[in-house]
Structures are given as C-alpha cells and as structure tokens.
Amino acid sequence: MRRTFDERLSRKEFRMNIVNRLKDLSANERGVMVDKIINEKHNIPFSKKDTLSRATIYRWLKEFNSGVDAGTVLMGKVRSDRDDFRILSEEQKDALMLWRYENPYRTLEDLRNELMTNDSTRFPYVPSTATIGRFLRSKGLSRSVLTKNEKPKAKIRLAFEAEYPQQIWMADTKGPDVYVKDPSDPDNIVCAMPIMIIDDNSRFLVAAKYVIVENEEAVMDLFFEAVLRFGVCEILYADRGGPYMGKRLKRAAAIIGCNIIHAARQDCEAKGKILYDAFYYPHLFIKAL
Numbered sequence: 001m002r003r004t005f006d007e008r009l010s011r012k013e014f015r016m017n018i019v020n021r022l023k024d025l026s027a028n029e030r031g032v033m034v035d036k037i038i039n040e041k042h043n044i045p046f047s048k049k050d051t052l053s054r055a056t057i058y059r060w061l062k063e064f065n066s067g068v069d070a071g072t073v074l075m076g077k078v079r080s081d082r083d084d085f086r087i088l089s090e091e092q093k094d095a096l097m098l099w100r101y102e103n104p105y106r107t108l109e110d111l112r113n114e115l116m117t118n119d120s121t122r123f124p125y126v127p128s129t130a131t132i133g134r135f136l137r138s139k140g141l142s143r144s145v146l147t148k149n150e151k152p153k154a155k156i157r158l159a160f161e162a163e164y165p166q167q168i169w170m171a172d173t174k175g176p177d178v179y180v181k182d183p184s185d186p187d188n189i190v191c192a193m194p195i196m197i198i199d200d201n202s203r204f205l206v207a208a209k210y211v212i213v214e215n216e217e218a219v220m221d222l223f224f225e226a227v228l229r230f231g232v233c234e235i236l237y238a239d240r241g242g243p244y245m246g247k248r249l250k251r252a253a254a255i256i257g258c259n260i261i262h263a264a265r266q267d268c269e270a271k272g273k274i275l276y277d278a279f280y281y282p283h284l285f286i287k288a289l
Contacts, residue, residue, distance in 0.1 A: 003046070008075050010045045015074040018057060019064045034058070085135050087125050093135065095121045100136055104146035108132050162200040169206060169226070169233040171197045171244065173214055182212070195219060197226050200237075206230050216246035223249070227256065236260045 003011075018037060022030050034057055041050045064073055085093070092115060099111055108129040115121045127135075136142055162168040173195050182188040192210040195218060199206055207226035211218045223236070236253060238244035240262050253260050 003076070007046060011076060012074045014042075014045050015060050016064075018052070019060055019074070022057070022061055023064065085131065085138075087127050087131060088135060089121075089124060092121050092127070096132060096135060097139060097141060100141045100146070104141075104143055165199055165201045165204075166231060166233045168200040168235045168237055169197050170200055171195070171219065171223070171236060171238045173241070173243070178210065180210075180212075195222050195243075197222060197236075199230075199233075214243050216243050216249055219243045219246075220249050220252060223253075227258075232256050232258050234259065237263070239263045240265060 021037065022033055025033060034054060037052060037057060038054060042052060044050065044052075060074060088096075095115065095118065096111060099106060099114060111132055112126065112129050116126050133142070173193050176194070178192050179189050180192050182190045190212050192212055193214055194208060194210050195214065196208040197206050198204065206229065207222045209222060227233075236258055238260065244260075244262070250260055
C-alpha cells in the first residue's frame, strides 16, 4: 500500500522511540532492554500486530547507526519500481487496457485467460490476476471506477458454456416460421413453428421439428426423441412458456433423472444461443429437421 509522507513520518516516530531507548546503552544493558521491549504491548502505526521481534529491533538500531541522513533514517523505503510492472510487456499492457475499455465487467480471471490464449500476449510471462488487478487500478481502469454511477442499459450477460456435452440442453421455440397447408383443412394455410433442443456445450441440435400446435405434448415428444437418440441430459433449460411448464414434462424428466430449470420471468434473451444457431447455422438446423 502506498503511504503518504505523514504516515511514513508517524511510523518513523514509533521506531525512533524504540531506538532512543537502546542507542546509548551498553551491550549488556541493551540486551536487558530488548527483552523488556519484546514482552511489552505496543500500538504500532498501520499494523495489526502489537509486539516486536528481536530481529526487527536490532535491524532498526543498525539502520539508525549506519544512516547518514537523520531526516530519512527509519522512514521506510519507497519502491523505485512502483507502477512499473516489469513482468508485463507493452503488448500485454495495451491489450489489458483495450479489453477493459471494451467490457468493464470482465473478471481478472477472464483477462488472464485471454492473455494466455492470444499468441501476441502470452509471452514472455503470464501474470497473476493480482498483478493484472494492480496494473488496471494504477491506470484508473478498475471495474468499480469504470462502472461507478453507471446503470447498465441492459442485463450484463457474461460468456457461459456447459463444461461437457449432455450437461445442459436448452429447449425453445425459435427459428424461421413456415406456412404450410393445414392437415385438417388443406384449403387453409397455417403457420408451422420450429421447436428445438440444443446441447449447450457442443451446440449440436439434438432434436428439432416443426409443429402447428405448440403444446406440452409436442415438447414431450421432442424431448423423448432426443433422449432416445442421445441419452439423458443432466439439465433441461427452458423458458416459462406454457408448453415447458407442464406437470407431465416435469414428472417425466424427474423419473429419468433430468432436472428442469426455467429462465427468469421476461428474460427470453437467456436462451439466445438457439436463435443464433437457427439463423447463422441454418444448415445444421435443416439437417436436424
């Protein structure tokens, strides 16, 4: 921690009080006085400790006897490399400042992982998260400073992905709608909606089909097809729409050992990966159908 001049001066005053009790004593008298000081309780400035060690006392005495400037002796040294961060290359410093500007909500661990995966920033050393945090604070780029008095315009969504396949399946009714003839009345045209289940880790569409009526039965049929092909997932993540909130679906999932969780209310963006894949990877979507 950076100390002000007054704080360093108060620490010098305490140290000088200890040294003044010893500097004019003989060797035997000094030893007795040191033992007495060690057993005393002290109010040490800016320290949680209340006792002194023998080595510390003799170090202060040696520094006083060898000091050439009475004004600075026992003041404590100021690091000459403060705010230098020699372990960080210029490329790493520039990258860290740029990434923090782009997204103030990224964690220090995320920034460190980004340094390790980028070819231009993983050399010569990969710094610790503590070093990255100190560097950003020295530049005024800490998260608390950048987000102070700033209310996000939208919910902050950090990158997330299931750790392995079959851990999380995401189910939703998303994708391009099509208009087809009504099977019960071929003279009419009705809208067919796609229901999809995607594996969050592999981004593989484990099941997808178009339905004219979106209800719990259609979701259960699709879920049964996915389980039959790929096995039971650990978690089925869905929104709070009627087809996904039915008791039959929840009971069926519980019997086979699958836990169903639902997105928060009015938070349809929580499952945006399904919509993204449907529009940006249509070949996967069509193949699943």
